[in-house]
Amino acid sequence: MNVPWLDKSSINEKASTLLKTYSLMLGHGVLPPIPVEKIIEKGLGLSLSFEDLEDKLGVKDVLGAIYLRSGKICINEKLLRGGSEGRIIFTCAHEAGHWVLHRSRIDEATRKGQISDAIICRTVNTKERIEWQADYFAACLLMPEHDIRKAFDTVCCEDVLVLENIRGCIGSSGLYIEPCVMNWHFIADAVREAGGFSNVSKHAMIIRMQELGMLVNMTGTPVGWNNPDR
């Protein structure tokens, strides 16, 4: 499914608007951990369920799906068995992103009989524009910039951390004592804890912090949770 290009700031704005609307509905602000399941059900008025989507759809590697006409979001129940809350919550937020960003476009195409009313989200499709946009929306919704910067400020003394080394000096605890590629995940985890982002995975936090420019990596070695050197 082709969708128009959207810049990051407009996607972020739509995620912020959803949070503000939900806050108004509650009568108070919403802080991390962002209650995305409640936002889906009460804020957007959609249903949310967990189903064996691979069996139902007959395809592999399904994360979730949204059925636009019925307003139904389904998450692959296999994710529950994986035990990763972060992955489940991110998938829920991703589907909410499809609803906010893409439903009018797809409604139009569906009326013309061009496509079905469902968006099926699979790991093999993550590079498609429509999927990237929903992923970016999910990151903005779950990790609002204001909250993540506030948490970063409580953990780090500097506005930006520049990583110049893969490894740093080792202190008496046996850990690297300066920010470097090898211990960046500790810093990301500390920010996650300081900001109350308990339903967000470390991997998602690392990507978001890089995206917001809190980290400048000069080493050429990727900073990520799955760094094979770690």
Ligand SMILES: [Zn+2]
């Ligand atoms: Zn998707």
